[in-house]
Amino acid sequence: MLKRILLAIFTAAVLACQATPKPQKLVEGIPNIKPDEKQSLVCRQVVALIENYSYKRLSVNDSISSLVLDKYIKALDPYRNYFLASDIKDFEQFRTTLDDAFRTGDLSAPFYIFNVYSKRYNETLNYAIAHIKDKYDFNQQDTYFFDRANMPWITSVAALNDVWKKKVKYELVNLRLAGTDEAKAAVSLTKRYQNLKLQSSKLNNQDVFQVIMDAFTGAIDPHTNYFNPANASEFNEQMSRSIEGIGAYLQSENDVLKIAEVTPGGPAFKSKLLHAGDRIIGVAQETGDFEDIIGWRLDNAVAKIKGPKGTKVRLKIIPVGHDMSSKPVIVEIIREKIVMEDQSAKKEVKTIQSNGKPYKIGIITVPAFYADAKAAIAGDPNYKSTTRDVRLLIDTLKGKDKVDAIVMDLRSNGGGSLMEAIDLTGLFIDKGPVVQVKDVKGEVEVNGDEHPGALWSGPFGVLVDRTTASASEIFAGAIQDYGRGIIIGTQTFGKGTVQQPIDLNKLVNPSILQRLASFVQKGKPGSGKTVKGENDIPQLGQINLTIAKFYRVNGSSTQHKGVMPDITLPSFYPMDKVGEDTESSALPWDEVQKSDFVAVADLSAMKAELVKLHDARMEKSLDYKTLIQDLADMKKRSLETSVTLNENKLKAERDSLEVKALEKINRLRASRGLAPVKKGDKIKKAENFDFQEDETLKVMADYIQLKAVV
Template identity: 60%
Template sequence: MLGRLSFVFFTAAVLACQAAPPKTQPVVEGIKNIKPDIQQQFVMKEVVGLIENYNYKRIKINDSVSSIILDQYIKSLDQGKNYFLSSDIKEFEKYRYELDDDFKNGDLSAPFFIYNTYAKRLNERLDYAIVQAKADVKFGQNDTYVYDRSKMPWPASTAELNDTWKRRVKYELINLNLAGSVPAKSVETVSKNYQDLKTQIGKINNQDVFQMLMDAFTASLDPHTNYFNASNAASFNEEMSRSIVGIGALLMIENEVPKIVSVVPGGPAAKGKQLSPGDRIVAVAQGDAPFVSIVGWRLDVSITKIKGAKGTKVRLKVIPDGKELSSEPVIIELIRDKVIQEAQSAQKSVKTVKSNGKDYKVGVIYVPAFYLDFDAARAGDKNFKSTTRDVKRLIDTLKNQDKVDGIVMDLRGNGGGALLEAVSLAGLFIDKGPIVQVKNLSGKTRVESLSGDELSWTGPLGVIVDRSSASSSEIFTGVIQDYDRGIVMGSQTYGKGTVQSVIDLNRLVNPEVLKKMAAIINQNDTTKEKGANPAAVNLGQINLTMDKYYRITGSSTQHKGVNPDITFPSRYQMDKIGESSQPSALSWDVINSATFQPLGNLAAVKAELVKRSEKRVAESLYFKFFKQNLAEAKKRSNERSVTLNEAKIKKERDDQEAENFTRRNELRVYRGLPVLKKGDKATKDDSFDFIEDESVKVMADFMGLSLANKKV
């Protein structure tokens, strides 16, 4: 890696971010202005160089890119158009075609000025909200609150913003009242939430601002190229290499609200099946203590609230994916735990299902991630842990003890992992031949192949995927499909067909440069007490997209993912989740096919399986309600406002709750379970995996057809 990036191994002469002195940063009156330091200026220059020379797209940071970066940065600060005035946006226009040159020179004055303007506007809004919470509010009026202003013009005046925030505060008070709070307590809670947020904003420093800028900068170019400052890099590496103490979920900030990007296999969130990608967390409570709103908080502070000691209880108020932000939050209770490698292991279950009058036993293997203990493997530990080893052991048990007729690999929610594991796992079902092609930024392609090891399973095979199946999951699924080795079921996968390399920026810089930089930083640091140890320079790290995956047919998994042979409705909105939803994502393309021989000819079988599955899905009450929920969620996603009449809101929520209760009982009757009475809590019986159930039925049909009984 270092050899490939030798162009950035500097001599001391390069330290001159001072070669082109930064412009004077405009001062924002009325607040403490945050300014960048020399280290951040230096990092920006080097990140620009890395991206221009070593990102797979070889992106040139020019005027057109500068324009995209400006829009992305402003959007990241104020996505909902709740703070900036149109006059602010007009003032920022002077930077539209300057950021490219500024960043190459390490000049960060413009983005820091924009942030300081944002901080001023934010504090103005919070001060207004605190006062407004204590004002006389009328809850019976038929006015509305536009909670999503992202597609509206920027507010033209403070008066226009005041009107929006007056309605916002009123809506928050209504939500608390409907949750059982007395009006006086609601006022106290809303006021405290905004005061807490004001306190959190006051703690933001130049490292936080620089990270926000770099997030917006890299997101403008590539969704998987990311910069991490020293503290974020440490957290990232700790979570990747060891364990996560908390609920086991990856978060991002969207429209001021922490949003779940992915759920970590083996963690409390995954085990409880209560949280999903796209869900938004609006408040947190420690144990049985009162809830604290985290809307508008810094991501790291929000995460600190959610994390905690192992075994402790945390309660979350969550707006489920597909519900508008105005919806009543769902309260979820979790017990914090360590998310460890062992908890992410593959697991099996056995299902018995009938097809054409015959019972078939189907083994389902759930694979949450493509894991591999690299350290143990390198150390020569014969018992090192890996996905392939665990799955092979499970197959042996299913084959020799459970005597299954077919196997289904469940890769739903599997976001990928080690490429080597995708290749070796395929080797349990395919004896030899190419598995995946990898093209680097120089245009050279290598083929990862199998040499002919002993197969673990030669019988009927199925794979279940969904929109959150990504990367290595797509490699495995794609090659099973390309060889016609089995049946792929579910929904279109994520579409991540790129490979990232982790680059420690300190390793690319001459140590003498780092020493001189540290001396300058320590000399200018007025926060240190005299005699304190000088701080060492840590430039952070960048995850840089440098390679791209291709299926053995030559088709990229990038953007398009893998389309199943048998498609089920997806709970995810495809235009909001997945690579194709990212404007800066690499496009789909095709290279030459690798040389391979399909192992089967399942076209006729697949056509029959599709026909049978579609008939069952059309008759299934679960799929009927599921499709209705999807349609309702899509409709709600286009809504931008909500009534501020408390009685109307209460009726809407009561009606929705009654409908949900009725549906739950209809589904229980459908499955032969006793109905619930009002006030009864849902039971484990209410959790029914109808996607898995239909997939197992497809496998039974597969085995029941004459062609499927032939070994492939």
Template identity: 55%
Template sequence: MFKKLYLMLVLAAALACNASPSKPAYKPLGPNDLKPDEQQSVVLTYVAKLITDYNYKKVPLNDSISNIIFNSYLKKLDENHNYLTQGDIKNIDQFRNILDDDIKAGNLNSVFYIFNIFQKRYNEYVNFSVAELNKNFDFTKNETYTYDRDSLPWAKSDDELHELWAKRVKYDLLNLKLTGKDLAANKVTLKKRYTNILSQSNKLSNQDVFQAFMDAFTEAIDPHTNYFNPSNAANFNIDMSRSLEGIGASLLSENEYVTIKSVTPGGPADRSKLVNADDRIIAVAQGKTGEWQDIVGWRIDNAIALIRGPKGTVVRLQLLAKSASPTAKPRVIELVREKIILKDISAKKDIRTYDSNGKKVKIGVISIPAFYLDFADYKAGNPNYKSTTRDVKLILDSLKKENVDGVVIDLRQNGGGSLMEAIELTGLFIKTGPVVQVRDARNQVEVDKDEDETVNYTGPLAIVVDRFSASASEIFSGAIQDYGRGLIIGTQTYGKGTVQNAIDLDKIIAPTLKDKLMSLTGKPKTVATGSQNKFGQLNLTIAKFYRISGSSTQHKGVIPDVQFPSIIPLDKYGEDTEPSALPFDMIAKTSYTTVGNFSTVIPELRKMHDERMATSQSYKYLLEDIQDAKKQDAEKSITLNEVDLKKQRDADEQKVFERNNLRRVALGLRPLKKGEAKPKNEDLDFLQKEAGQILTDYITLGNKTAVVNP
């Protein structure tokens, strides 16, 4: 189905894109401003046509969507309201309701005009910060610095922003001062940091501007329709090929910090147990003795280039946890780069033993990091191709030999992957039947089924999910729940229930680009050809997933039978937090036969879980951690008084130290001394342990729900 639709998109778009350019920009671009090029204009018109004609979510390009794009673009440029004034906003507000017309015409002049105003302001305040370092600073005053301004109005004047930036410089100096260095050395460090920021700003290209605007445009349509410029398309496809050399972490830029977005299971960062999602990278050094390079404010691609490197080489990082106090001292870690082959990152097993009224219950735990599949080997007919289902089948065989009483499959942090693997993995636990329904933009529904009658495991089963379990994870866990084949435990999943098709724009644009550029410029153009992508890639939402029960996995995700409190903020992460997300809806259920029914036992399992948690110290600390994180997130400012800030930082560090030791004692581990490193391979996963206990409760209760001939 998807291949046919892809061909239809290509042919139709190649014939339909014939928009004419609009009038010149409303404001002239200066001689030193970044400017759009003709190729970007052509790409914009093609992408707009593909989105309006073939995206699953039918969104017309009108003034309403123009307003959304405008706001999104501003947010990407100055989310924290640190650079632009109310006067700047009044100036650029003239473009708020005309971006839709500009997009259809391929006119990017207004987009670049807005960006160039922002960049001038950006450079102005970085230069202001450098000059501010020449002043004297009094750290005994009771001043505060408001670092979180995204909900505040734009500054009324330059003077208001100058005051803000003066306090920011003072905060940066004070934070460095509390690490023990003298003021002169700290000023040198900050001057170098600010100079680096300015240097990175001046290295921005028109491709960076184009990408930022295209992100604002596509995200206004839906969260998973994305345009990638040629450079980003290459990085995307490297990720899809699941191979790179580095530390095994994906990065993003957040409020001028290079931030760990996710950690690759099995990579150097993951195995170190010292790197976590949302950690901010403050500085990078090469080798064991290389000089530290401050990367605060760096472009993300430049930071990645510094952190990645040949396998076997050493890189050192200074990390600051997002949950830590802003005044916390960065921790230093050392990693050896490796070639990260994601296809070699496999499902893994563990066995947990529980006591049930004096009887030992063995629970096999299978952790699945992604729904992976080596497509090249699969298509080539290699019988030993790498896949999630093949690996899990082998693990199930070994667990059965070890006489486990039940199996827990851990899908936490599993963002999905291969749809085929989600279907085939479900087939390991049922005889045959439908697994997922897919409805395309023409409202045609396709039912994807497991047709292999082999059942590899028939015993008690539980699936653990969290807020970052998405896509294929939701298809699998939703099918297991609909069939009554296993218990779902954890927190509400992400809610990503849409299907994207990756469209190589070279295949659409290149055949007609010469004529298109001729119509725009009146001059003939030579079109470069070859295997290298020239025009980027569009990931277009073309369909929607539905469970076999008829419910969409979109927006609502999968709701567990027994729920845990969410460490991941549900109001900040998930499809239902995305303004442009497709809604939840339902279609007709498909024909399937349930193999079990947990309705009578779930209330008892919830009761047993709640009673256990009422006296669990680990659970108490988990709830306290969640509340502390909410409190930290609600804070918008920080004191600039040295004595008060040091007291606050010392108290925060002591609290973290004591809380970690209390958590260790609750799990039966000895407390650590200050400065002592955590022993490796310790079992600190309280929630996974509790999931196994819930399955043990089910086994102990007996056959109150039968799984008949799965």
């Protein structure tokens, strides 16, 4: 029903907006990037969706227009290193008109702004390159402001050039302090700036449109997002934790596509024909000619290599160690479905001594709440999902590993599938409600685990940090509300909103897409070119639209406030810069009625004892005191906006910091019985110390002992 309503709205909107697009205002001296009809259509669709179906149900008006303009300019030039004050004054003409323009699909204004930016960007880089070999006085007492975000816009080209000359000097000072001689430093910096120009020249209208739509949707709320077709594909791959391709990580190096890593178990690995360091200079499908991809953008080249499982791709390779003038090797690979294991749930068992007794703790790290919905719908019995993976890990921890407790590490877990959060909670409770969802009409739906029995009923902890968000907060909040475990870490992010992914192609009448295809293929309608199939139909991308809010079973929203830990650890992330409560367009916190659930236990008395034991440890902990000082130093440095350009003074400052850092490391190593290290020594992976994890293990050991006493 919803799809039919949306289809009717957008068909009417598209048919009503077939007027000739407004002529693009051009910027002299550069190749202007221009919007296309497809982007105009998408813009109209997004406006209609926001005004009719967004949780906020707001009107895209002059106020929104003003916010979009500010966000867009900030996205392009956050540190005010490119635009002039006169440019900003010129852009004021669009302050209250972007809303009307977006409603009709007129993108001429934001593209004009981008083209001005592009001109300034290239002008400043050209100036910088031209002045790299100037004679600089590195004993001069001058200063470079690297962060101009809160400073006035620069008023003249001469003043802008002065900023960039100081930037060049600063980067030359850095190279000199790193031991690079004058000639090599000039060559290195020239290549750096030339590469920036090269990458800028590869930007297309899809890149520009993505920045525009980010500014637009960001003015609505932080989590309503538009994804262009390439980004939509990447987003959905991340959610499924799988891709279809050859199984290799690629990177661009000197305009050539290079294999950075071959995925173990993937088709490239099994073929033994591709290796890290090989360069790919041409791509062809099973039939057809090779396309030379030297100089291509990384994403465009990758799109040619990826493809449906079972299909063949042919690659023209210059093997690692061979000169680029060598005769290329032709390699054929059958694409397969690749599971991204490094981004899936994994386990580790650690033993900790407490009061003279060893305790085995199983740590399950969950990077996201993922589910391969496509494979599940297709009936694949081995489809990938967080809950399925964790279930297998818990079986091993209970059986083979015989752990005394389990910790779920949700640090840096930004969320994902709500159903996975519900199902995962079900592994730790008998059954019952897990989350409440309030929709745009104000109606509240309760979703829960309907499968009786818990897979793990022993001591349980959840480790969270400031970047733990969305579905992760639903899981942590449910565990806390049920009294099922201890939450350890920092206040979480506070993302308590629900997004619905919408494929924009499914909202447009196919006949309109056919007409649009003729625009794309010939530049005008009625060209006579036949649109043959789905591959000829323009892809419009996807919008993730905020349509509802999350609430815990205790009635409290996770929005804005997140989940407060039972045992609080210092935050590595600045609380005033990371989190929902730092976003001006974020929805507020509120409450709904408490749902009908039965807590597993009342842990309030045990939590009080755990806090006392934790606080006592922190009083004596060198790691804790060092971390608190480090965080204070980081906060102080984050407020700095300038740096000296006097080489001797800068070297002295950095040497002092290095000495202090080495002294700190060796103090901590001595406290752990480890040998000291010298400057330049590499610390073994096994010797890296995770304070948050270490204290979590100690809390869990306390938990096990207190539970035994009870």
